[in-house]
Amino acid sequence: MPNMSPNKNPMPSQAADVRNKNFSEVALGYSEETAIDEAKRCLNCKNMPCVSGCPVKIHIPAFIKEVAEGNFEKAYEIISESSSLPAVCGRVCPQERQCESKCVRGIKGESVGIGRLERFVADWHNEHSTETPKKPQPNGYKVAVIGSGPAGLTCAGDLAKKGYEVTVFEALHLAGGVLVYGIPEFRLPKAIVQKEIDGLKALGVKIETNMVIGKVLSIDELLENGFDAVFIGSGAGLPKFMGIPGENLNGVYSANEFLTRVNLMKAYKAGAKTPIKHNKKVAVVGGGNVAMDAARCAKRLGAEEVYIVYRRSEAELPARAEEVEHAKEEGIIFKLLTNPTEIIADENGFVGAINCVEMELGEPDESGRRRPKVKENSEFTIDVDCVIMALGTSPNPLIKSTTKGLETKDWGGIIADEETGLTSRARIYAGGDAVTGAATVILAMGAGKTAAEAIMRDIEG
Amino acid sequence: MYKIVKKEVLNPTVTKMEILAPAVAKKAEPGQFIILRVSDDGERIPLTVADYDREKGLVTIIFQIVGAATIELNTKKEGDFIADFVGPLGKASELSGLKKVAVVGGGVGCAIAYPVAKKLHELGATVHSVVGFRNRDLIILEKEFSAVSDEMAIMTDDGSYGEKGLVTDALKKLIESGNSYDEVIVIGPVIMMKFVSLLTKEYGIKTIVSMNPIMIDGTGMCGGCRLTVGGKTKFACVDGPDFDGHEVDFDEAMRRSSIYKPFEKKAYDEACNLFKGVE
Numbered sequence: 001m002p003n004m005s006p007n008k009n010p011m012p013s014q015a016a017d018v019r020n021k022n023f024s025e026v027a028l029g030y031s032e033e034t035a036i037d038e039a040k041r042c043l044n045c046k047n048m049p050c051v052s053g054c055p056v057k058i059h060i061p062a063f064i065k066e067v068a069e070g071n072f073e074k075a076y077e078i079i080s081e082s083s084s085l086p087a088v089c090g091r092v093c094p095q096e097r098q099c100e101s102k103c104v105r106g107i108k109g110e111s112v113g114i115g116r117l118e119r120f121v122a123d124w125h126n127e128h129s130t131e132t133p134k135k136p137q138p139n140g141y142k143v144a145v146i147g148s149g150p151a152g153l154t155c156a157g158d159l160a161k162k163g164y165e166v167t168v169f170e171a172l173h174l175a176g177g178v179l180v181y182g183i184p185e186f187r188l189p190k191a192i193v194q195k196e197i198d199g200l201k202a203l204g205v206k207i208e209t210n211m212v213i214g215k216v217l218s219i220d221e222l223l224e225n226g227f228d229a230v231f232i233g234s235g236a237g238l239p240k241f242m243g244i245p246g247e248n249l250n251g252v253y254s255a256n257e258f259l260t261r262v263n264l265m266k267a268y269k270a271g272a273k274t275p276i277k278h279n280k281k282v283a284v285v286g287g288g289n290v291a292m293d294a295a296r297c298a299k300r301l302g303a304e305e306v307y308i309v310y311r312r313s314e315a316e317l318p319a320r321a322e323e324v325e326h327a328k329e330e331g332i333i334f335k336l337l338t339n340p341t342e343i344i345a346d347e348n349g350f351v352g353a354i355n356c357v358e359m360e361l362g363e364p365d366e367s368g369r370r371r372p373k374v375k376e377n378s379e380f381t382i383d384v385d386c387v388i389m390a391l392g393t394s395p396n397p398l399i400k401s402t403t404k405g406l407e408t409k410d411w412g413g414i415i416a417d418e419e420t421g422l423t424s425r426a427r428i429y430a431g432g433d434a435v436t437g438a439a440t441v442i443l444a445m446g447a448g449k450t451a452a453e454a455i456m457r458d459i460e461g
Numbered sequence: 462m463y464k465i466v467k468k469e470v471l472n473p474t475v476t477k478m479e480i481l482a483p484a485v486a487k488k489a490e491p492g493q494f495i496i497l498r499v500s501d502d503g504e505r506i507p508l509t510v511a512d513y514d515r516e517k518g519l520v521t522i523i524f525q526i527v528g529a530a531t532i533e534l535n536t537k538k539e540g541d542f543i544a545d546f547v548g549p550l551g552k553a554s555e556l557s558g559l560k561k562v563a564v565v566g567g568g569v570g571c572a573i574a575y576p577v578a579k580k581l582h583e584l585g586a587t588v589h590s591v592v593g594f595r596n597r598d599l600i601i602l603e604k605e606f607s608a609v610s611d612e613m614a615i616m617t618d619d620g621s622y623g624e625k626g627l628v629t630d631a632l633k634k635l636i637e638s639g640n641s642y643d644e645v646i647v648i649g650p651v652i653m654m655k656f657v658s659l660l661t662k663e664y665g666i667k668t669i670v671s672m673n674p675i676m677i678d679g680t681g682m683c684g685g686c687r688l689t690v691g692g693k694t695k696f697a698c699v700d701g702p703d704f705d706g707h708e709v710d711f712d713e714a715m716r717r718s719s720i721y722k723p724f725e726k727k728a729y730d731e732a733c734n735l736f737k738g739v740e
Binding site: 171172173181209210211212215216217235236237238239241247248250251253254256257260261264265266272273274275277349393396397398 | 484485487488498502503504505529530544545546547548549550677678680681682683684685687688689694696699713716717719720721724725
């Protein structure tokens with residue numbers, strides 16, 4: 001008999017007023033009993049609507065059935081067939097807009113906690129499995145992957161499993177891309193990312209850090225030097241700013257810089273060699289996951305007041321529902337329908353305040369979202385000593401400018417075929433934020449997967 | 462890991478190292494920079510490429526011992542290794558086609574001005590070098606500069622060597638005495654680059670400065686190195702580090718470079734005490 005409770009088993013978490021002062025993981029994960037109980041809420045629908053909502057098409061009912069029966073390792077094997085990074089996705093996917101949005105149980109209650117179960121299975125495996133993946137027989141083909149974020153790692157993993165000799169080139173000193181520089185420890189512990197990367201290395205994937213492709217080597221040199229194909233998963237690029245006065249004052253960060261200092265360079269730790277200012281009042285401009293991450297990091301660094309300043313309303317916030325909820329619980333103040341107009345300096349050239357206007361929603365724009373417009377005479381000021389701009393990024397120009405014939409869209413995104421990831425150049429594929437602009441981990445993984453399949457088809461014929 | 466093949470003390474606060482990094486050495490050009498981390502938990506620090514040997518796979522860096530990271534770097538000896546060394550980053554200086562150039566260097570900035578002067582000399586340009594230091598003890602690369610310069614002026618703040626005065630005094634003299642330059646290239650402290658740019662603007666001489674702001678990744682991701690050039694926001698790591706000196710907002714750049722001064726001072730003092738303890 002399925003468990004007909006209308007509600008998901010709640011996720012055990014650190015209490016909000018405790019966790020907003022530390023960087024340990026917020027969600028603690030299901031126990032075996034809770035996982036089995038939650039798995040029994042799945043009706044094992046024949047037409048599997050949930051799978052259609054998954055960018056990498058995990059066989060969701062099949063893995064959940066194994067969890068319900070207590071076969072956790074078997075469940076892991078099923079997930080692994082489709083996903084290279086289950087412990088990561090279980091934590092950072094926007095499930096409420098993907099698999100869980102299609103769940104039949106969601107019609108009259110809450111959907112099955114698919115994401116929580118995925119996370120449970122991956123963690124169970126990491127804790128209990130002693131087997132390291134075996135290196136497959138090499139097939140003699142070589143592929144270069146640029147960038148070790150979710151797109152690159154997925155592409156590398158899928159190819160390596162089939163015997164391809166894969167080299168991943170990473171610009172930073174540590175592999176993982178946005179998983180290590182962007183997403184904070186309290187949402188995605190770095191030990192988990194490292195474990196996934198170690199798994200790829202065991203499959204034979206080579207990772208070369210400190211290699212900025214487009215500078216130290218061009219893509220054409222990679223192709224001349226024996227690589228049969230190249231996948232570009234170089235991720236997001238230059239941070240966007242609003243173009244308002246005061247954006248270059250001391251104390252205005254891009255979210256990329258702020259998060260990189262905190263996450264990659266571990267500036268939150270006592271004795272860290274990379275500095276970060278511990279500000280008292282912080283405004284984060286933007287409403288996506290990156291904005292939530294920055295706000296919650298600022299809080300944990302000791303800020304008394306942290307604001308999310310977003311020009312649309314709560315319904316349009318692009319962040320995962322869980323992140324918004326967590327942020328609110330942790331005391332982040334939401335200034336919705338609010339847009340900054342100027343950042344004001346204090347007497348030392350540091351941020352002193354941010355001027356804003358109130359907004360109201362007008363007619364829907366091309367994206368279908370109602371266009372925000374300024375309310376007249378609504379100016380007001382918030383006293384802050386730090387502003388973090390989390391407005392997305394524009395693609396990095398390095399690869400485009402050094403690869404002849406690689407076509408990009410007006411805004412700089414690399415043009416790649418949706419079905420294959422193939423760019424305007426033969427043997428060069430691309431996917432993830434470098435193609436789409438800032439998006440999610442799972443979409444990047446989907447693109448890495450698509451490209452890996454296309455590379456194998458094209459090479460092996 | 463990257464091996465320190467050679468280490469040389471240029472003056473009490475400036476050290477030169479040759480690092481084995483063949484891939485970087487193969488592509489490096491004057492004007493570009495590298496980012497290094499001394500140890501696994503170290504800070505990422507950008508340093509301009511001072512020289513390179515493509516055959517031996519060596520990249521030369523010259524650094525001033527100013528903060529915790531450079532103190533730690535300076536404790537390393539020949540044969541030791543540093544954790545990370547990435548590059549070449551940024552755009553190379555555009556030097557071809559220049560016939561007569563004044564190269565102005567200040568302090569440790571001379572380490573970066575030198576390869577520019579050398580490359581110009583190799584390209585057949587007439588090179589007038591103006592180098593400035595606080596005093597005699599801090600002078601570096603005098604011989605090297607004079608070998609690639611058609612004329613050379615050494616300035617010291619206290620007059621203990623060369624002529625007493627600022628680089629702007631010497632440059633002004635050269636211009637006033639009838640030299641007409643295609644370009645003035647200035648590398649040194651931001652304040653010096655500002656005043657040289659103000660001077661050359663009066664004479665309408667195109668002036669290139671090399672900016673070295675705070676940065677983390679150096680590849681166009683973090684945006685920490687942004688500066689205002691001609692009223693627009695530019696990123697030193699991908700748009701520079703060379704910019705038109707008449708367009709750069711130097712006051713903003715100076716203010717931005719001071720963000721972490723209190724932190725750096727504290728780290729510097731702690732590191733000094735730490736290494737004193739070791740020795």
